[in-house]
Amino acid sequence: MTARQALDGTTPVKRPKDRKAQIALAAAELFCERGYHGVGIDEIAGRVGISGPAVYRHFPNKYAMLSHATRELSDAVLAATAATPGQPPRERLDQMLVELARLGVQRRRVGGLYQWELRYLEADDRDRLLADARTVINRIAQPLRSERPDLAPRDARLLARAVLSLIGSLSTHRAAIAPGRAQELLRDAGWRLLRATVTQPVRTAARRPAPADPGLRSRRETIMAEALRLFHQHGYHAVTMEDIAAASGTRASSLYRHFPSKSELLAAVYYRAADRVAAATATALGTAASHEDALARLVDSYVEMVFGQSDLITVYQNENTNLPDKDRHELRRAQRAHVEEWVRVLNLRRPAMSTADCRVLAHGALNLIVDLGNSVAFDRGAGIDRVVAGLAHDLLDVPAR
Numbered sequence: 327m328t329a330r331q332a333l334d335g336t337t338p339v340k341r342p343k344d345r346k347a348q349i350a351l352a353a354a355e356l357f358c359e360r361g362y363h364g365v366g367i368d369e370i371a372g373r374v375g376i377s378g379p380a381v382y383r384h385f386p387n388k389y390a391m392l393s394h395a396t397r398e399l400s401d402a403v404l405a406a407t408a409a410t411p412g413q414p415p416r417e418r419l420d421q422m423l424v425e426l427a428r429l430g431v432q433r434r435r436v437g438g439l440y441q442w443e444l445r446y447l448e449a450d451d452r453d454r455l456l457a458d459a460r461t462v463i464n465r466i467a468q469p470l471r472s473e474r475p476d477l478a479p480r481d482a483r484l485l486a487r488a489v490l491s492l493i494g495s496l497s498t499h500r501a502a503i504a505p506g507r508a509q510e511l512l513r514d515a516g517w518r519l520l521r522a523t524v525t526q527p528v529r530t531a532a533r534r535p536a537p538a539d540p541g542l543r544s545r546r547e548t549i550m551a552e553a554l555r556l557f558h559q560h561g562y563h564a565v566t567m568e569d570i571a572a573a574s575g576t577r578a579s580s581l582y583r584h585f586p587s588k589s590e591l592l593a594a595v596y597y598r599a600a601d602r603v604a605a606a607t608a609t610a611l612g613t614a615a616s617h618e619d620a621l622a623r624l625v626d627s628y629v630e631m632v633f634g635q636s637d638l639i640t641v642y643q644n645e646n647t648n649l650p651d652k653d654r655h656e657l658r659r660a661q662r663a664h665v666e667e668w669v670r671v672l673n674l675r676r677p678a679m680s681t682a683d684c685r686v687l688a689h690g691a692l693n694l695i696v697d698l699g700n701s702v703a704f705d706r707g708a709g710i711d712r713v714v715a716g717l718a719h720d721l722l723d724v725p726a727r
Contacts, residue, residue, distance in 0.1 A: 354395035361647035415469035437497030495693035599642035632699035
């Protein structure tokens with residue numbers, strides 16, 4: 327204690343031992359809320375209650391926070407799936423589902439790091455995290471194959487991926503639900519996925535949409551198509567208007583006549599995706615013969631979109647934090663409206679289930695479809711879209727059409 331503190335009765339404020347963890351957690355939450363590039367050091371410091379310069383005592387830059395936060399999240403997933411010697415396979419699987427569901431609830435505000443911000447990691451960090459993800463998938467797949475010896479190794483890994491997508495879905499929304507109930511729902515739905523029948527598709531080249539004839543597209547459509555491709559491949563922030571102009575064979579001056587800014591171009595892509603999702607949903611509901619059929623058609627139509635227009639749906643899911651404010655709010659309403667159609671139909675199909683439960687399961691099915699569409703579409707061969715649709719049906723406990 328200093329002389330001044332002795333005179334005025336104050337005591338020195340001790341720096342918390344976990345300050346670094348607090349900063350990393352605040353950074354992770356903000357990255358998930360507004361995107362890695364949309365967050366500044368001062369905002370992170372403000373959430374922790376310290377000054378901007380104080381952050382640099384713990385991290386040299388913002389990237390170091392992202393790396394630390396993703397590493398810490400990965401370590402938590404590894405801990406949740408760590409083996410207990412001598413456990414029977416079924417008991418082992420159940421323990422992992424319980425621990426993963428608990429972790430999904432506890433880390434709900436930062437789970438999106440895996441889904442949205444992993445692309446910003448440098449190669450070494452990304453490779454290490456992907457290796458950890460493979461370890462976790464194998465930890466689930468191995469006891470699953472012991473419990474279900476009929477499963478091929480790649481099918482067991484597919485079901486493990488599906489479970490992880492389900493658990494991660496809780497981070498894609500903020501729907502209110504009691505933590506204990508969320509854990510119970512995720513565990514039960516996880517078991518439905520692990521018990522699912524996987525029909526092995528024929529191993530041929532994966533179906534890809536036929537390339538459009540550039541001569542049939544207007545200049546505006548060509549610009550949007552190339553922007554979409556580049557946003558999907560590299561992320562919004564890594565792409566410049568000059569890149570889009572070069573890819574679309576357009577002069578930069580002409581490009582700005584169509585789209586005054588990159589954010590407005592992104593908004594145009596979003597409105598296109600929202601319109602297609604709404605149209606597919608309306609068609610599915612308008613042709614259904616029953617509640618069960620309506621839900622099955624919703625699943626099938628979304629699977630068709632994800633596998634047929636993967637660039638569009640991936641950008642639609644991942645880049646909303648980069649939209650202009652007015653468009654972001656409007657498009658989020660459109661996304662919520664789409665989810666609520668699923669919730670409404672699922673509630674009609676399963677009237678004993680609460681709306682909150684239906685909402686969690688609907689988000690789980692949507693996230694599973696997008697995740698698996700991105701990760702397995704082109705390494706599993708033709709027919710994988712039907713396998714993924716079947717898993718979504720099983721998750722929702724609705725027979726496939």
